[in-house]
Amino acid sequence: MKKTNTNHFIIIVFLTLLLGLSFSTDKGAAQEKGKEASTKKVEYIDLKISIENALNTEKENIDQLKEQLNRAQSLKKVMTTELNVYKIQLSSYGNLLLIAKTKIENLEKAWTDNRASLDSIAANLKETNQKLITVNESLQRTKEQHALNEKQLAEIKTQGAKDPQTTNLLYKLQELIKHLSTKMELLEELNGIYSERKVQLENAQQALVELSKKFEQQIDEKKKQELFERGINPLKALELKQIGKDLNRLSGKIFSMFLKDFWVNELTAIWNSENFLIVTFFIIFIIFQFLLFRLKNYCKGLEIKPFSKQFPCRLLVLQLFNRSLPLMGTVLFIYVYASIRLFYSTVPLIQITIYILLIFLFTRWGFDLLKLWNQGKRYRISDQLLPYLRSLLIIIRFFAIPYVIIVWLIGSTSIILLVLRMIFEIILLGWNVLFLRQFNNFNKISAAEKSSRLSILRNIFFVLSYTITGGGLLLELAGYGPLALY
Incomplete structure (x- = not known):
């Protein structure tokens, strides 16, 4: 009886241990399943948040791209009109080149307008290239993002889970893919507009560059031709009526220089230049x-x-x-x-500023040279000759500056310029006579030196000085004004 109770006790203990072990195994498996489900839930939440953020970002990007597309389409109409203007300009300026009697002033004005068009095209082309690069880079990234999201969608569908979280995730992911497809369509449309604009601008630029080269060639030929082409006798051209008209034009321009609107317009031309910062x-x-x-x-x-x-x-x-x-x-x-x-050739104020500064620079070199030369111990210039040389530099400065300003204000064909040149040439000739007289007084040579090389050089110097100073006036009176100015 005692032995039977002992056996029953052993069986009960064994069954208890077996049940405990079984319960422990089931509990561990349940914990593993719960942990896996919890991890999976966290992953789905992170993926959902990431997709929602991407979806919100792409919605904003699509709105911005739609606005950009509307602007690009509106600008396309403006660009078409502008390109038509360039075509008309090419035609009219091309005809201008074919007219043999076209004046240099008209050719230079047409060349300036042509350069302004080239500068505008260059600025537009640069902007278009930058936009095209940005659009292409964005399109490439969007395609990669679209392919990645489609791959994620296929992987989630393969798992076959149909719980509410997975269903919601699939819906968000499909919506994101749809927005990415819309974004790609907008970017491709923008790419097409910018690519077409780039080709049109490059074609117009090439045509205008060729036209500009033809203008430069013909202007150079005209200037060389005019140097040796005899014009109207200046004494006959000096009509009081025409001088009065030119003086009225000049006084009107000078008066306008003291008005605020004149400088506002000139500075606005620089300020509005697309390349001026x-x-x-x-x-x-x-x-x-x-x-x-x-x-x-x-x-x-x-x-x-x-x-x-x-x-x-x-x-x-x-x-x-x-x-x-x-x-x-x-x-x-x-x-x-x-x-x-690219605004030097299109802004006259910049050109005239550089011309005036160059005049000051060259005459400044002359003044400094006279001052520094006599600091040396050899070959000093006589103190009696220095005032004459300084006065020559002053004469040049006070002739050249008004001359370039008048050309800027009323053009290079004015009678006033002819009068100004003749006055300068007469003053220059008078200066030369006085200078050589003073030079001769302080450089007496003996009879023995008259046959020397020094005498020969001295005579050559006298001949050249009279040729340069008097030759200009003679050429001017003979009707060779451009050659005299040269």
Whole structure:
């Protein structure tokens, strides 16, 4: 009996352990399944949030692309009109080249208009290329994103889960793919518009470049031809009535220069230039002036070096360069910046500014040369001759500046310019007579020297000086005004 109870106890303990082990295994499996379900749930939530964020972003992108497409389509109509204007310009200017009696002034004006069109096309072409690159890059990224989302959609469908979370995720993903398809369609349409515009602009640019070369060639030929082509006798052309008309035009232009509207219009032409950036201009200009200041200090250091004093001519050139460095650097900066930014040929104010600065620069070199030359110990210029040489530079400065301003204001065919040239030539001839008389007084040569090389050079100098100063006036009176000016 006791043995039977013992057996029953063993069986009960064994069954209890077996049930406990079975319960422990089931519990572990349940925990693993719960953990896997929890991880899967977190992944679905993260994917859902990512898709919703991407969906919101693409909705905003589509709205922006629709606005961009509307602007591009509107601009397409404007561009078509502008291209038609270029075609008309090509036709009319092409006919102008075929007319043999076309004046240089008309050719230069047409060339300037043609350059303005080229500058405008270059700016539009640059902008179109940038937009085309941006659209193509965006289109490529969108295609990759579209392919990735379609792959994710196929993987989720393969799993066959039909719980509410998965169904909602599939709906969001399909909606995202639909928006990406819409985005690709918009980008492809934009790509087509920009590509077509690029081709049209490049064709117009090529045609205008060829036309510009023809203008430049014909202008050069006309100028060479006019140099040796006799015109109307200036004495016959000096009609008081025509002089009065030109004076009225000139006075009106000069008066307008003191009005606010004149400078507003001139500065607006620069400001509205698509390639002019005022902040960039002043920043680069300040940096450039700082570099010139450093270079000027460096050149000053070179002037006091022993080797500079051993070579007087090199020292003279270095001193001239150093003294004119700020002005020369300013002229160079304005010209290079305007040329690179493609508005030098289309803004007359920039051109006249550079011309005036160049006149000051060249005459400044003359004044500095006279001053520095006499600092040397050899070949000094007589103090009696220096005032004559300085007065020549002053005469040139006060003739050249008004001349280029008048050309800017009323053109190069005005009778006033003819009168101004003749006055300058008469003054120059008178200056030459006085200068040579003074030069002769301070450079007496003996009878023994009259047959020497010095005498020959002296006579050549006299002949050349009279030829240059008197020849211009004679050519002007003979009707060869362009050659006299040259």
